[in-house]
Amino acid sequence: MNDDNHGPELTFEDGGETPVAVLANPSLDAIVKLPKTIKSARRHMTNPTTTGESAAFSDQTRWMLAVRDQRDKVAFGLLFDHFAPRLKGFVIRSGAKPAQAEDIVQDVMLSVWRKAHLYDPARAQVSAWIYQIARNRNIDMARRNRPLPEALTAEEPEHEPDAGQVMALEQEADVLRAALDRLNPDQRDIIERAYLGELTHSDIAEVTGLPLGTIKSRIRLGLERLRHELKDLR
Amino acid sequence: MTATMTKDISHHISDAVMAAYATGSLSQAFSLVVATHISMCDDCRAALEAHEAAGGVVLEGLAGTALTGGLRARVMGALDEDAGEDRVERDVEARGFDVYPAPVAQALRGQGPRWRKLGGGVRQCILSADREGSARLLYIPAGRPVPEHTHGGLELTLVLQGGFSDKTGHFGVGDVEEADDDLEHVPTADKGEDCICLAATDAPLRFHAIVPRILQPFFAI
Numbered sequence: 001m002n003d004d005n006h007g008p009e010l011t012f013e014d015g016g017e018t019p020v021a022v023l024a025n026p027s028l029d030a031i032v033k034l035p036k037t038i039k040s041a042r043r044h045m046t047n048p049t050t051t052g053e054s055a056a057f058s059d060q061t062r063w064m065l066a067v068r069d070q071r072d073k074v075a076f077g078l079l080f081d082h083f084a085p086r087l088k089g090f091v092i093r094s095g096a097k098p099a100q101a102e103d104i105v106q107d108v109m110l111s112v113w114r115k116a117h118l119y120d121p122a123r124a125q126v127s128a129w130i131y132q133i134a135r136n137r138n139i140d141m142a143r144r145n146r147p148l149p150e151a152l153t154a155e156e157p158e159h160e161p162d163a164g165q166v167m168a169l170e171q172e173a174d175v176l177r178a179a180l181d182r183l184n185p186d187q188r189d190i191i192e193r194a195y196l197g198e199l200t201h202s203d204i205a206e207v208t209g210l211p212l213g214t215i216k217s218r219i220r221l222g223l224e225r226l227r228h229e230l231k232d233l234r
Numbered sequence: 235m236t237a238t239m240t241k242d243i244s245h246h247i248s249d250a251v252m253a254a255y256a257t258g259s260l261s262q263a264f265s266l267v268v269a270t271h272i273s274m275c276d277d278c279r280a281a282l283e284a285h286e287a288a289g290g291v292v293l294e295g296l297a298g299t300a301l302t303g304g305l306r307a308r309v310m311g312a313l314d315e316d317a318g319e320d321r322v323e324r325d326v327e328a329r330g331f332d333v334y335p336a337p338v339a340q341a342l343r344g345q346g347p348r349w350r351k352l353g354g355g356v357r358q359c360i361l362s363a364d365r366e367g368s369a370r371l372l373y374i375p376a377g378r379p380v381p382e383h384t385h386g387g388l389e390l391t392l393v394l395q396g397g398f399s400d401k402t403g404h405f406g407v408g409d410v411e412e413a414d415d416d417l418e419h420v421p422t423a424d425k426g427e428d429c430i431c432l433a434a435t436d437a438p439l440r441f442h443a444i445v446p447r448i449l450q451p452f453f454a455i
Binding site: 073076077080081083084085086087088089090092094101102105106109110113123124125126127128129130131132134135136138139145146147148149150151152169172173176177180191192194195196197199200201203204205219222223 | 250251253254257258259260261262264265266268269270272273276277279280281282283284285286287288289290291292293294295296297298299300301302305306308309310312313329330335336337340341
């Protein structure tokens with residue numbers, strides 16, 4: 001990836017083809033390197049609500065906010081390049097036939113675009129938000145209408161994210177990642193298989209305890225956040 | 235929010251069942267109970283979101299599988315099309331009514347339960363039944379027992395109105411009892427208020443006394 005692909009070119013968000021074409025088949029290395037150059041470009045192009053404090057957010061969070069708030073197709077393309085190959089791996093491991101897998105990836109990524117107004121960076125990491133969309137889509141393949149909890153509120157998330165909450169969530173994700181990395185390979189494999197939908201209910205019952213130790217602090221954070229949110233609803 | 239967001243819930247979804255729900259491996263019937271409990275319980279909603287955060291970390295860590303050409307262009311080209319799919323709105327607009335949080339309201343298709351007599355004043359309304367198990371609403375008059383029964387496997391019972399007690403303790407609104415096949419119990423509704431529960435099993439219930447076993451096929455239980 002060379003720098004010719006960034007800078008002023010990124011201003012043609014409406015139907016601009018260059019970034020799309022350039023990124024059509026990026027290597028994983030390219031994806032990893034991309035964010036830093038985009039970051040500087042985006043600081044100049046996004047509106048004030050997504051600069052300032054949000055400049056410290058992860059690339060994915062800022063891309064997702066740009067999709068949510070500006071319907072930014074370039075940012076969506078970056079999310080696609082990052083998540084679509086992973087989602088394809090996910091749905092294949094969950095049992096989708098390879099021929100179906102890309103249709104599911106397409107559905108999930110289009111849901112990301114269409115449901116973007118529901119994305120709340122103070123509530124979920126982009127990866128967690130996309131994970132639950134993909135999981136629900138996977139399950140709906142097998143059985144119609146998976147029961148989902150009642151939404152907390154019909155309101156859309158605050159336009160201005162609570163920067164402290166967003167940063168806390170991102171740090172929690174780092175903690176989770178580090179905890180997973182510390183597991184021995186067999187344990188890690190089981191956790192992966194569980195979250196990718198490869199284990200049955202009874203399999204999971206046998207391995208419970210492995211993932212739960214690593215998510216306790218995340219639960220505490222989630223409770224804090226929920227109480228903060230619910231305070232305004234009651 | 236229909237459900238009273240109960241602060242007094244003391245019986246929650248177990249770690250194993252929550253992990254199974256979060257990862258999508260739980261049956262339809264149990265998923266209904268878990269989704270309904272989460273609708274009423276902040277602690278368990280936080281636990282679900284924590285699992286989703288872990289799922290996101292796992293997704294993030296995947297090496298990824300190469301896409302065939304054209305997928306990206308197809309998706310980018312579809313961005314301006316209308317959504318056209320009701321699934322997009324489903325989890326946003328769902329709302330409960332009466333004592334029924336959104337997941338139950340959806341299973342009831344927005345209409346009040348059609349109760350069927352089960353004996354002893356107890357009534358039920360089957361919400362779903364498939365090879366993996368069944369979910370039903372149970373209506374137990376105040377002070378009355380549910381017929382003594384054991385289960386072939388796991389049974390989850392969530393209180394939506396009133397409360398009940400059995401030998402393991404007391405269960406009020408929002409509480410969920412997780413009973414395995416070792417538990418032979420006689421849940422008895424609290425005096426003073428009729429009890430409504432959402433119950434799910436992964437095997438047919440076996441009633442001992444009031445409903446003869448031979449009648450079970452007719453009750454679809």
